[in-house]
Amino acid sequence: xxxxxxxxxxxxxxxxxxxxxxxxxxxxxxxxxxxxxxxxxxxxxxxxxxxxxxxxxxxxxxxxxxxxxxxxxxxxxxxxxxxxxxxxxxxxxxxxxxxxxxxxxxxxxxxxxxxxxxxxxxxxxxxxxxxxxxxxxxx
Amino acid sequence: xxxxxxxxxxxxxxxxxxxxxxxxxxxxxxxxxxxxxxxxxxxxxxxxxxxxxxxxxxxxxxxxxxxxxxxxxxxxxxxxxxxxxxxxxxxxxxxxxxxxxxxxxxxxxxxxxxxxxxxxxxxxxxxxxxxxxxxxxxx
Numbered sequence: 240x241x242x243x244x245x246x247x248x249x250x251x252x253x254x255x256x257x258x259x260x261x262x263x264x265x266x267x268x269x270x271x272x273x274x275x276x277x278x279x280x281x282x283x284x285x286x287x288x289x290x291x292x293x294x295x296x297x298x299x300x301x302x303x304x305x306x307x308x309x310x311x312x313x314x315x316x317x318x319x320x321x322x323x324x325x326x327x328x329x330x331x332x333x334x335x336x337x338x339x340x341x342x343x344x345x346x347x348x349x350x351x352x353x354x355x356x357x358x359x360x361x362x363x364x365x366x367x368x369x370x371x372x373x374x375x376x377x378x
Numbered sequence: 379x380x381x382x383x384x385x386x387x388x389x390x391x392x393x394x395x396x397x398x399x400x401x402x403x404x405x406x407x408x409x410x411x412x413x414x415x416x417x418x419x420x421x422x423x424x425x426x427x428x429x430x431x432x433x434x435x436x437x438x439x440x441x442x443x444x445x446x447x448x449x450x451x452x453x454x455x456x457x458x459x460x461x462x463x464x465x466x467x468x469x470x471x472x473x474x475x476x477x478x479x480x481x482x483x484x485x486x487x488x489x490x491x492x493x494x495x496x497x498x499x500x501x502x503x504x505x506x507x508x509x510x511x512x513x514x515x516x517x
Contacts, residue, residue: 284460286440297436301425321423323464328479328487331459340467348467353488
């Protein structure tokens with residue numbers, strides 16, 4: 240019965256189905272950025288998940304961090320810091336953002352959420368970014 | 379050898395020592411807001427923690443969410459949504475923010491980080507807020 244909120248379809252592309260989450264690449268080439276959406280119907284907050292799923296979400300956040308670093312490497316930008324955010328003020332379906340930040344990025348040191356307009360990937364770069372993320376998530 | 383970054387001493391007040399983290403109340407009465415700092419020397423990213431500590435961090439984030447709701451209740455504001463963020467762009471020592479948001483708060487639906495200036499608690503409200511948080515964290 241789980242259905243991905245259509246907001247994610249508009250702003251991101253599928254990378255992989257992890258054990259708990261749909262992993263998606265945010266279509267904003269300003270930052271290597273993965274969105275994780277637990278496939279649990281009706282979950283809005285972390286504590287809407289059972290304890291096993293909460294632990295799995297943490298595992299997948301750490302895994303997505305490695306994938307974000309891999310996407311950054313592919314884009315030719317070093318990730319200085321990972322930012323993790325679970326907000327949901329605009330799209331309430333539970334999801335986690337994992338974003339690679341660098342000291343010269345357009346929003347540093349502020350948060351990426353709500354910062355300017357997304358810069359979509361070119362088709363070629365999107366394919367490469369998804370490939371890099373997919374490889375990293377397989378480990 | 380763990381030492382709390384002095385930035386936390388300036389901006390927050392101690393609530394409790396959880397198993398992994400120092401739990402602190404952010405001194406900003408605009409939002410019920412708890413900061414968790416794992417007492418692990420040199421940790422900057424989640425994956426600097428061992429797996430057991432990663433799981434414990436998730437547990438304490440969930441626990442802090444309940445405490446944030448309790449502080450909101452004490453302040454007379456309903457928490458509509460929890461926001462969780464691990465950024466560290468300004469203060470690199472690993473820490474998690476757990477913030478209670480409401481649809482009429484001063485930054486909604488944007489993030490709280492970097493939004494305006496903190497409104498410190500009065501002494502009486504601070505004591506009540508810390509008390510409410512401490513009680514909730516004990517459960």
